[in-house]
Amino acid sequence: MNTALTDTSAPSTADDTSKVVVITGASSGIGEATAERLAAEGHLVVLGARREDRLRDLSDRITAAGGRAEHGALDVTDRHAVKAFVDGVAERHGRVDVIVNNAGVMPLSRLDALLVDEWDRMIDVNVRGLLHGVAAGIPHFQAQGSGHFVTVASIGAHEVPETSAVYSGTKHAACAITEGLRIELDPSIRVTTVSPGVTTSELADSITDPGAQQAMVGYRAAAIPADAIARAVSYAISQPADVDVNELIIRPSRQR
Helix, strand or coil: CCCCCEECCCCCCCCCCCCEEEEECCCCHHHHHHHHHHHHCCCEEEEEECCHHHHHHHHHHHHHCCCEEEEEECCCCCHHHHHHHHHHHHHHHCCCCEEEECCCCCCCCCHHHCCHHHHHHHHHHHHHHHHHHHHHHHHHHHHHCCEEEEEECCHHHCCCCCCCHHHHHHHHHHHHHHHHHHHHCCCCEEEEEEEECCECCCHHHHCCCHHHHHHHHHHHHHCECHHHHHHHHHHHHCCCCCCCCCEEEECCCCCC
């Protein structure tokens, strides 16, 4: 378990509107784009993912552009590591304002392919990983009387294409968990679900099933850039405290 954070930030010149934002799955795709956008807007981004070399490169780019970033290796399937990661951020900065639960995997396949190990991996990362982020954040948000959970779900939470039964199941679960948070927690803690459509990322690289791989080629032809989702996250967290943006679906205009 590695929860040590590396700070590559320039000295802070942020104003009172800046937030301390934890982003999981930050080494590529939507997580990477969200980190770059939020840092450019003046927020301190704390980046977690398994590929620490990628995080280091991202932190260096953010710092070179004048932003503030910290990073550390993080496996969201390790509950204790996630707690230590978030606790460390709160200890260092006195607060955690936003947790973007973005880490996810998508090894699509038909159910009759019986790729059970891949089903288990999706459940571990997409559902348990989300819950670990929630469990790590709730005590801090409740103690400080504010906070914002952002769940990166998927258009798969609203449909079940062929080969997507388990993946869509995990994303339906992510939406249900996040809606439960909204209902159960004090209104001072805001909750947002962002459901991307086809977006440029490395998610499809984890597909091992040949049929699903082939189907994804055409499906991804209309992909929108990851920054389109980053802009949605930025919009949600920038609203006044009495405005809670609960759900956003962002997909290519050509996607039906």
